[in-house]
Amino acid sequence: MSGHQKGQEPKGQGSRPGFGFGPGGGMMGMPGQKAKDAKGAMRRLLGYLKQRQGQLFIVFIAAVLSTVFGIVSPKIMGQVTTRLFEGAMAKLNGVSGAAIDFDYIGYILLLLIGLYALSALFTFVQQFIVAGVAQKVVYALRKDVQEKLNRLPLKYFDSRSNGEILSRATNDVDNIGNTLQQVLSQFISSIVLLVGIVVMMLTISPLLTLITIITLPLSVLVTKKVATRSQKYFAAQQKTLGELNGHVEEMYGGHTIVKAFGHERKSVESFNAINEKLYDSGWRAQFVSGIIMPLMMFVGNIGYVLVCVVGGIFVTRQAITIGDVQAFIQYSQQFTMPITQVANIANLIQSALASAERVFELLDEAEEVPETAKPVAIASPRGNVEFREVSFGYKEDAPLMEGMSIAIRPGQTVAIVGPTGAGKTTMVNLLMRFYEIDGGSISIDGADIRELKRSRLRELFGMVLQDTWLFNGTIRDNIAYGRDGATEEEVVQAAKAAYADHFIRTLPDGYDTVLNEEASNLSQGQKQLLTIARAILADPAILILDEATSSVDTRTEVHIQQAMQALMKDRTSFVIAHRLSTIRDADLILVMNHGRVIEQGNHEQLIALNGFYTDLYNSQFTGGKRKEIV
Template sequence: MAEKNQRPQRGHRMGGGPMLGAPVQKAKDFKGTLKRLGTYLKPERTRFVLVFLLAIMSTIFTISGPKIMGKATTKLGEAIIGLYSHQIKLMYAIQQNMPQSTIDAIKNQPVPLVDFEYIGKVLLLLIVLYIISALFRFAMSYIMSSVAQSTVYNMRKDVKSKLDRLPLKYYDGHSHGDVLSRITNDMETIATTLQQSLTQLIVSLVSVVGILIMMLTISPVMTLIALLTLPMSMLITVIIAKNSQKYFSKQQKTLGELNGHVEEMYTGHKIVKAFGHEEASVEKFVDINHELYDVAWKAQFMSGIVFPALNFVNNLGYVLVCVVGGLLVAKKKIEIGDIQAFIQYIRQFTQPIVQIANITNIIQSTIASAERVFEVLDEEEEIEDIEDSQDIKDFKGQVEFDHVKFGYVADQTLMEDINIEVEAGHTIAIVGPTGAGKTTLVNLLMRFYELNGGAIRIDGVDISHMKRGDLRQLFGMVLQDTWLFKGTIRDNIAYGRENATEEEIIRAADLAHAHHFIMTLPEGYDTILNEEASNISQGQKQLLTIARAILADPRILILDEATSNVDTRTEVLIQKAMGNLMQGRTSFVIAHRLSTIRDAELILVMNQGTIIEQGNHHELLEKEGFYANLYNSQFSED
C-alpha cells in the first residue's frame, strides 16, 4: 500500500502584541489563490460593494464625532475663560485700589454663561451620528455574514462533490485528520476571515484615510508632528517582532512535542504501567515542560513590551501636539476644542494601523487555507464511467482476472500478470503474510483502483465497462475494521438495505448470531450506539456488521478478516451462518486463521503481490510449499 502522507494541520496564532506570534502560514501562490477565491465571491459582488459602502458611511459618521464634540468643548471653554477673565479683572481692580465706580462698572459687566442649549444640540447630534453609524455597522455585519456563509457553502458543496469523485488512492495518501482539517478547519478559517477580518480591514482602511483627512483639516502642522511618531512605532514593532519570532516558533514546536507526549502516554497508559516506565515518562514530560517554560516566558515577555514601548512613543507625540496646539490656540489659529479632537484622532489613528498589520497576517493564513482547499479541488478524479456502459443481465457470479497488472505508484509495479478464474458460486480464500496484496486484489475487483494493464471480468463483462455504482451494488463487504454510526442497532443493521422490514432485520441478526446479545441489552434493537460504538464490545460490533451484510443479500460476498474479532465459539456459529449466506454466491474470503477456509473451493496464496500457489486445502498441503508452512505453523499440534 502507498505510504500515507502525514501532514500537519495549519492555522495561525497571534501573539500578545501587534504583528507578533507564531510564523504565519503563507500560500505558495498568493495571487493565484486570491484570484481563485475571488471567483467564489464574484456572485456576491453586489452585496460586497454594498458592504464596502456601508463601511465607509459607518466610519465617516464615527470619525466626524470628535470634531463635532470639539465644537461643544470650544463653546464650554469660551464660557469658562470668559468667567475667569471677568473675575481676574475684578480682583485686579480691587487689588489696585481703583475707584469704586470702576469696580462697580466691572461688576455690572455681563458675565459669559455656558450655552447649554448649543452644547445640548451638539450632544444630540453626536448621539444621532453614533446611532446611524451603529445601524450601518449592524447592516454591514449582517450582509457580510450572509456573503461569507454563502461563499463557504458553495466551497463546501464543491469540495464534498469532489471528495465523492476522488479515487481511493487519494485517501490512502492523506491521513483522515488532514482531509478533515481541510474541509472543517480551513473552511472555518475562510468563513471567519470573510465574516470578521475582511470587514474589519475595510473599516480600518477607511478609518486611516478618514482620520488623516480630519487631522489635516484641523492643523497640518500638528498632523506632521503626529505622523513623525509612526516610523518610530513601526521600527520598535519590527525590531521586537524580529527577535520574538524565533521564540514563538520554538514555543509552538515545543508545545506540539508536549501535546504529542501527553497524548501518547495517556493513550498507552496501560502499557506504560505494565512495563514500569512511569518515571521515564514523567522525566521526559518535565524536560519538555521546562523547555516550554523557558521559551514561552521569553516569547510572552517580548510580546508584552510592545505596547509599553509604543505608548511611550505615543505619549511623546501627545506632549508635542499639546505644546504646539497650545501655541496655535494662543495665536487663535485653531480653537481649544480642536486640540481635544486632535488628541482623540491620534489615539484612533494608531489602532486601525495595528489592526491592518494583524489582519494582513490573518489573510496570509486564510489564503494558505484556501490553497489547501483548492489542492483538493485540483486532485485527479476517478476515470468517468463510459457513456455506453454494460450491464450484467443474467448474473451467474463468474469472475476472471486476465493478465492483471497494477501498482499504487506509476513506476512501481505491485502485481504483474495475475490470472485467476473463479467459478460461479465458489468460495475463494486469499491468504498470505501482511502486505502480500490480499486486500489490494479485492480493491481492484470493486474498482477502487484502476488497472495498469489486463482486465477483470464478471460473467464476461469487463468491469471497466460498467458503471461503478452498478458494479458495487453486486458486492457485500464485511471488513476487519468495523464501521457503525451513531444511532440505534436497528438503523445500523438496516443500513444494509433500504426499507427493510422489522422481520428481515431480526432474521439477519439471528443468522449472524447477534439477536441473542441484542435482546439482552436494556433497549434491545432500540439501543443507541454512541459515536464510536464503544458501549458494545468489539466482537458484538463485528456481529452487527455481519448482520448488515446478510440483510443486504449481495450477489458477491467479500469477507476481509470478518471473524478476527470474535471468540472461537462465536466464530464457529458465524461460520455456519456464513456457510448458509454463501450458498450459491461467489465469495472472496481474506483470512489469517486458516482453519476458517478449509472448505474453500479455491485458495489463493499471495506473497509480495504475486499469487505463488493456488488450489484447494488438500492440494496445497500435499505440495508442502508456502501454504503448508503457514498452516503447520498455526496447527503444529496436529
C-alpha cells in the same frame, strides 16, 4: 476495504502546523503561516467572493458611511468646547451680555447623537451582510470539498493520513471563513478610517498632522523589534506544548502498562522536566509580547505631548481654536488604531491564503476515471467473475500484478491466501474499482466492470472486513445500514443468522443500544458480529470476507462459519484468510505471492502439489518452516 494496502504509495506526513503566537499573534511584524503561491490562492478565493459583488458593494457603502459619521463627530464636538470656552472667557472678561449659548450646545449634542446612531446603524448593516457573505463562501467551499472527496479515488485516501484530510476539510475552511468575517469588515473600515482621520487632521492643522505622522515609524520599529524577538519564544512554547500533550496522552493512554512496570516516578519526572521547559518559554513569550502595548503607548504619548504643547501654543496665538485642538487630540489617539488593524489583517490574510491553498490543492487532485457515457446493467447477477491478463501497480514504476488471469464460476467459494503484501486485498480493490487496472479487463457475468456505474457495481457486493466499521447510532441502525428500507423483522433475522441476537438482547436497551463514535461499548468480537449481520441483511450477489472471523472466540467462530455457509450457498464468495483451517472447504483456493497467482485448486489438490501452499499449511499446524517464493 482497509485503507492500508500493501505495495501502496507511502503515506503523506501532512502539513506542518504553523506556530501560534498567543496574544501577540496578530501584532505587526509577526508573520503567520505563508502560502507558497499567495497570488494564485488569492485569485481563486476572490472567485468565490465575485459571486457576491452586489452584497460587497453594499458593505463598502455601509463601511464608508459608518466611518464618515464617526469621523466628523470629534470635529463637531470641538465646536461645543470652543463655544463653551468662548462664553466662559467672555463672562470672565466682563463682556456685556456675555453668556454660554446652551441652545447651540444642545443642538450640537442632538446632532452628535444622531451621527453616532447613524454610524452604529451602518456598522450593524455592514456586519450583518459580511456575516452572510462569509458563511455563504464557506458553504460553497465546504460543498465543493465534500463533492470532491466523493469523486476522489481510494489511492488518495490511502496515501494521506486521515488527520491531514480532515484538517483541510474542516480547520482550513473554518480559518478561511473566520478570516473573511474579520477582513471584509475591518479592512474597508480601517482604510476609510485612516484616510478620513488624515483628511480631518489636515483640515485642522497641517503642522500638527506632520508631528503625529512622524511618530508612526517609531511605533512600527518598536513593534517589529519586539515581535521578532518574541516569535522564537512562541515557537519554543508551541513545540514544548506539543511535547507535553504527547507525553500526557501517552501516559494516560498506557497508564496500565506504566503502573504494571512501576514507571510512575519516571513518568512524573519526565512530565516535570517538560512542564518546567514550557513554563520558561511561555513566561518569556508572554513577557516579551506583553511589553509591545506599553511601548506603543509610550511612543503614542510622546506624540500626544507634542500635539498638546504645540496645539496650546497655537491657541495662545489664536492660530487655532481650543475645540480644534481637542478634536485633533482625539484624531491623533485614533490614528494608530487603523494601522494596527491593517497589520493584523495582513497576518490574518497570510494565514487564510495558506489555508485556501491547501483547500485548492485538494480540489485540484486527480479524480476517479469518469463513468462511462452508456453504462450497462446486469439484470440478474449470477456472480461469474473473470480476470483477463490484468496488470496493476500502485506506482507506475513498480508493477504488482502482471498478466493475471482467473475464471470463477457462479456460486463458487474462492479463498485467497498468501503472505503479507502478496496482493490479496489488492485483488478485491480492483474487483470493486477502488483502484483502476493498468491493463487487461475484469468482467462480471460477461460485462466489463468499467462499463458499469460504480454505484451499481458495488451494489453487487457485500463486505465483512477485518477492520470493523460501525457509526454513532443504535445497533438497529447499524445493521439496517446493509439495505435501505429493511424492516424490524429482517434486522432481527439477520442478527439471529449472525448469532448476534442473544448478546444484543442482553444489553440494557437491546436493539436500541446507542454505540458511541468508537463503538467502544462493545467488544471487538461483538462488533464483528454486527458487521456480519449487516452483510447478511444486504443479501448481495457476491460476498467479500476479509478475515471476517479474526476477532471472535473459537466457539463463536464455529457459529459464524455455519451462518456463513448458509449465506454463501449459491453465491460467489471471496474469502481472504490467513488461518488456513477456515478455508479448507473452499471450492477454489488462489495462492498469491508478489501479485501473482502461483497455485490454484482446492485444498486436496494443492496439498498434493507439495508446493508453496503445502509449506504454508504445514507451517501453521506443524511449526515447519515455509518456503519463500521469489
